Amino acid sequence: MRLAVIVTEYPKFTETFILRDVMKFLESGADVRLYHLAPYNSSEVLHEFARPTRAIARHVGLVSPRTLASFTAGLGxxxxxxTVIGAQQGGKPVLAGKSAVVSVAASAIARELADWGADHVHAEFAGHPATAAWVIHRLTGIPYSVSCRAHDIFRTQRLLAEKLGEAAFVRTISNFGRAFLASHVRGLRAEDIQVIHSSVDVESIPQLGPPSQDGPFHVVYVGSLQVRKGVDVLLRALAATDIPDWRCSLAGDGPERAELEALAADLGLRERVRFLGKQDFAAVSTLYESANVIAVPSVIGPAGRTEGIPNVAIEGLAFQRPVISTNVSGIPELIRPGETGFLIEPGSVADLLRALEDVQANPAAAYAIARQGRRLVEEEFSLAANARRQLDLFRTHSAAALGRAAE
Structure with missing residues (x-):
């Protein structure tokens, strides 16, 4: 089948889960085009496993003659x-303006996809990618679907009834997300929303033995450095711990890095905390292997920005390492207290401190829990299985399938 996948940015360090799906679609024989609405992001890391996606990535410039011609031809x-964008987002002029700009780009993409004979369009995130897919559908009739994850549905529900209501199907990554959409978006019913978790290539990750107890107790954090990730909570917990010998590795970058580095210095942690910046997956895998515990201290950030189910938590359990995370959004569907991980309340330094010290004091019990977490990842978060489910849905709702059904 001919499948178009739409994202906002490419590449994006924190969205490797999308590129892993795309790689599986390619391996399964689908002819895939990956459209990114923003220009190529040369400041980001493109992981080695995802390098083949460079050949299928496409960006349509807003001021190109082809875009302007497509926009003019499709203006009616x-x-x-x-009009719908103006009615739904008119009170938010910046948001409405961005949606209008996306619509212009979508008109050019629509022309390309019609010429190509695309069977299906899939939007990753319910924001700008879904707007583009919706406009493309309006212009061409090509069926589309949307993956809804976290802040793309939690921050605002403007225009979601239209974009999701006209989709061939809607996918979300958690039962929490499905319940949220059903209760906040008119016309959507829980039974009509597909829950397909974000996934990791667990089959390619070897089952590791227990973390080494030689040397310092190693705390690992992987992710962007921004408010909703709760890294400040982790630093404050580490400053208060009685664990005699520990170190912490922070892999990632973001707008809060300078403030977090200053906080680490103020707390006297500079010699024990390493800010590593962005790392490719090979380096992150090495960190997972060396970790005694993986901290995922997510909180609800400004304007409701928060997690769906963080991929680092899924990856950590795939590597059979104890994971501490918070009772936010869909995280409890993965981190089940005492069963697959350690669940704490968001923002609680005291809770995080106790969990860290519990893992350090009882490494055998923590490893047994992590092994159960690995089994859950194999059952519900497998990349191979979940990519196959998505492809089956794309094929069922593709233009080719619908055309055959109409004959």
Whole structure:
């Protein structure tokens, strides 16, 4: 099948789960085009496993003659979507303006996909990618679907009824997300929403033995450095711990890095905490292997920005390492207290401190829990299985399938 996948940015360090799905779609024989709405992001790391996606990544410039020609030719049919955007987002002029700009780009993508004979369009995230897919559908009739994850649905529900309501199917990554959409978006029913978790290639990750107890107790954090990740909570817990010998590795970058480095210095942690910046997956895998515990101290950030189910928590359990995370969004569907991990309340330094010290004091019990976490990942978060489910849905709802059904 001919499948178009739409994202906002490419590459993006924190969205490796999307590129892993795309790689599986390619391996399964699908002809895939990966459209990124923003220009190529040369400041980001493109992981080695995802390098083949460079050949299928495409960006449509807003000021190109082809884009302007497509926009002019489709202006009559664009009037409907633009009117809906104005009605739904008119009170938020910046948001409405961005959606209008995305619509212009979508008109050019629509022309390319019609010429190509695309069977299906899949939008990764319910924000701008879903807007583009919705406009493309309005212009061409090509069926589309949307993956809903976290802040893309939690921050605002403007335009979601239209974008998700016209989709061939809607996928979310957690039962929490499905319940949220069903209760916040008119016309959507829980039974009509597919829950397919974000996934890791667990089959390619070897089952590791217990973490080494030689040397310092190693705390690992992997992810962006921004408020919703709760890294400040981790630093404060480490400053208060009685664990005699520990070190912490922070892999990632983001807008809070300078403040977090200053906080680590103020807390007297500079010699024990390493800010590693962005790391490719090979380096991150080495960190997982050396970890005694993986901390995922997510909180609800400004404007409701928060997690779905963080991929680092899934990856950590795939590597059979104890994971501490918080009772936010869909995280309890993965981190089940005393069964697959250690679940604490978001923002609680005291809770995180106790969990860290519990893992350090009882390494055999913590490892047994991590092994159970690995089994859950194999059952529900397998990349191979979940990519296959998505492809089956794409094929069922593709233009080719719908055309055959109409004959």
């Amino acid at each position: 049919r664009l009037a409907g979507p633009l």
